[in-house]
Amino acid sequence: xxxxxxxxxxxxxxxxxxxxxxxxxxxxxxxxxxxxxxxxxxxxxxxxxxxxxxxxxxxxxxxxxxxxxxxxxxxxxxxxxxxxxxxxxxxxxxxxxxxxxxxxxxxxxxxxxxxxxxxxxxxxxxxxxxxxxxxxxxxxxxxxxxxxxxxxxxxxxxxxxxxxxxxxxxxxxxxxxxxxxxxxxxxxx
Amino acid sequence: xxxxxxxxxxxxxxxxxxxxxxxxxxxxxxxxxxxxxxxxxxxxxxxxxxxxxxxxxxxxxxxxxxxxxxxxxxxxxxxxxxxxxxxxxxxxxxxxxxxxxxxxxxxxxxxxxxxxxxxxxxxxxxxxxxxxxxxxxxxxxxxxxxxxxxxxxxxxxxxxxxxxxxxxxxxxxxxxxxxxxxxxxxxxxxxxxxxxxxxxxxxxxxxxxxxxxxxxxxxxxxxxxxxxxxxxxxxxxxxxxxxxxxxxxxxxxxxxxxxxxxxxxxxxxxxxxxxxxxxxxxxxxxxxxxxxxxxxxxxxxxxxxxxxxxxxxxxxxxxxxxxxxxxxxxxxxxxxxxxxxxxxxxxxxxxxxxxxxxxxxxxxxxxxxxxxxxxxxxxxxxxxxxxxxxx
Numbered sequence: 176x177x178x179x180x181x182x183x184x185x186x187x188x189x190x191x192x193x194x195x196x197x198x199x200x201x202x203x204x205x206x207x208x209x210x211x212x213x214x215x216x217x218x219x220x221x222x223x224x225x226x227x228x229x230x231x232x233x234x235x236x237x238x239x240x241x242x243x244x245x246x247x248x249x250x251x252x253x254x255x256x257x258x259x260x261x262x263x264x265x266x267x268x269x270x271x272x273x274x275x276x277x278x279x280x281x282x283x284x285x286x287x288x289x290x291x292x293x294x295x296x297x298x299x300x301x302x303x304x305x306x307x308x309x310x311x312x313x314x315x316x317x318x319x320x321x322x323x324x325x326x327x328x329x330x331x332x333x334x335x336x337x338x339x340x341x342x343x344x345x346x347x348x349x350x351x352x353x354x355x356x357x358x359x360x361x362x363x364x
Numbered sequence: 365x366x367x368x369x370x371x372x373x374x375x376x377x378x379x380x381x382x383x384x385x386x387x388x389x390x391x392x393x394x395x396x397x398x399x400x401x402x403x404x405x406x407x408x409x410x411x412x413x414x415x416x417x418x419x420x421x422x423x424x425x426x427x428x429x430x431x432x433x434x435x436x437x438x439x440x441x442x443x444x445x446x447x448x449x450x451x452x453x454x455x456x457x458x459x460x461x462x463x464x465x466x467x468x469x470x471x472x473x474x475x476x477x478x479x480x481x482x483x484x485x486x487x488x489x490x491x492x493x494x495x496x497x498x499x500x501x502x503x504x505x506x507x508x509x510x511x512x513x514x515x516x517x518x519x520x521x522x523x524x525x526x527x528x529x530x531x532x533x534x535x536x537x538x539x540x541x542x543x544x545x546x547x548x549x550x551x552x553x554x555x556x557x558x559x560x561x562x563x564x565x566x567x568x569x570x571x572x573x574x575x576x577x578x579x580x581x582x583x584x585x586x587x588x589x590x591x592x593x594x595x596x597x598x599x600x601x602x603x604x605x606x607x608x609x610x611x612x613x614x615x616x617x618x619x620x621x622x623x624x625x626x627x628x629x630x631x632x633x634x635x636x637x638x639x640x641x642x643x644x645x646x647x648x649x650x651x652x653x654x655x656x657x658x659x660x661x662x663x664x665x666x667x668x669x670x671x672x673x674x675x676x677x678x679x680x681x682x683x684x685x686x687x688x689x690x691x692x693x694x695x696x697x698x699x700x701x702x703x704x705x706x707x708x709x710x711x712x713x714x715x716x717x718x719x720x721x722x723x724x725x726x727x728x729x730x731x732x733x734x735x736x737x738x739x740x741x742x743x744x745x746x747x748x749x750x751x752x753x754x755x
Binding site: 202205206209213214217218221222227230231234235238239242243265268269271272274275301302305306309313314315318320324325352355356359 | 368371374375377378379380381382383384385386389390393394396397400401747748749751752753754755
């Protein structure tokens with residue numbers, strides 16, 4: 176009798192401990208979002224800021240803010256990724272504001288030399304030309320490229336992050352692409 | 365002509381430029397996320413409070429609003445309790461219901477009390493306001509409210525009477541008794557009147573069943589013994605209601621007294637004039653004036669006597685009832701549902717008042733806070749837009 180009682184109590188204690196330490200639904204969802212978006216957020220921040228260390232800081236800040244605000248996320252108001260990139264965008268723009276107040280930081284040198292093994296000179300030059308063209312874009316244009324191609328957001332998600340209509344986001348993106356293409360003349364080939 | 369054939373070609377090239385985080389940074393961030401960002405994660409075993417917080421953590425939180433709301437609610441509860449207790453002197457209890465009714469009409473102090481056993485209300489040390497204002501008023505001068513009403517004036521035409529005030533007092537009391545005890549209770553009333561050297565102006569005693577049997581008395585009690593007499597009446601039977609009043613009649617008493625002295629001096633003067641008058645015509649004229657003045661003096665003396673009687677003897681109306689109380693509401697001194705509803709309504713009214721006042725204070729602050737928050741948000745949005753445009 177005593178043994179049964181003792182065993183039963185032990186089981187219930189174990190269950191209680193498990194329940195207390197189990198992550199909440201919000202934590203699980205955040206963990207999933209983090210794993211799916213960590214590199215994308217970094218790529219967006221680095222593409223916009225052109226500064227690896229600032230991008231790391233912005234990425235960490237964005238995820239920490241998102242973690243603190245995770246209970247306020249309302250799925251009815253949008254996609255989790257758009258919500259996360261909204262937070263990341265604010266953190267990145269805050270970083271830009273800080274830069275504006277302080278001395279202008281030098282952007283990281285253009286890394287056009289990242290070439291896959293066996294990649295031809297032609298492709299390498301094209302890549303370098305594109306990197307230069309990217310650096311000559313305005314921050315707003317660079318942000319569009321970063322959101323679309325570095326972070327992998329859809330036009331609808333970009334529109335949600337920027338607070339504009341989807342068609343407006345698409346038009347802006349098209350103009351930026353055209354500008355980029357024009358900035359990479361055929362003579363390079 | 366561009367070096368990129370089309371958008372797909374350009375997109376592929378852009379994807380190849382995609383920055384990737386350093387492995388060290390990625391590992392460090394993974395660790396911070398796994399730790400729940402250290403500020404939020406507790407390393408010690410979760411307390412019951414922490415478990416509750418964790419449980420509610422999943423729900424949408426508005427910490428500031430919740431905190432402010434809780435604080436406001438607590439303030440309302442505390443303020444309501446303080447006001448209710450300070451208004452009553454103590455928490456509502458069956459023995460002192462309706463004691464909150466305290467009226468002080470102009471020129472007179474009036475207290476009412478209903479219910480409770482006679483002994484409780486009649487004694488000078490009884491806790492209710494009603495009894496404290498009148499229980500031993502005859503001997504001590506007055507209760508707190510009464511002292512306010514008869515406080516001697518230190519200035520003006522009657523300042524010389526500051527040490528002595530003429531106060532007319534009156535009281536009425538309703539006792540509840542069993543029909544078969546009406547006569548014995550009435551006898552005790554007579555004994556109490558006799559003990560106080562009082563006068564029974566009128567008395568009626570009716571026999572019969574509950575509601576029909578009863579007694580009523582109109583009494584004059586020496587003011588100095590009114591408190592003791594009321595205490596004795598209260599001890600006869602259950603007190604259903606009680607009413608005490610007082611009125612300062614110093615001014616008319618002094619005024620009539622002075623006019624009486626003037627009149628006497630005038631009479632003395634006329635008598636001297638009569639003694640010195642030479643002709644019969646003069647004597648006749650003086651005698652007419654003298655008669656008129658004597659009538660006036662007698663009239664004033666009568667009025668002064670009446671005022672003194674009013675100051676020295678208090679009029680007491682005493683009624684013994686049987687059956688249900690005719691004073692309504694209280695139901696024979698026991699605290700009932702009606703009283704409970706009254707108290708509840710009063711407390712709700714106080715709570716509503718406190719809530720309205722609290723809102724009147726909080727709303728402007730909340731509006732200022734909201735405006736500040738909106739302004740900061742707008743400013744931040746503009747500053748971010750400018751930062752993006754500048755870069």
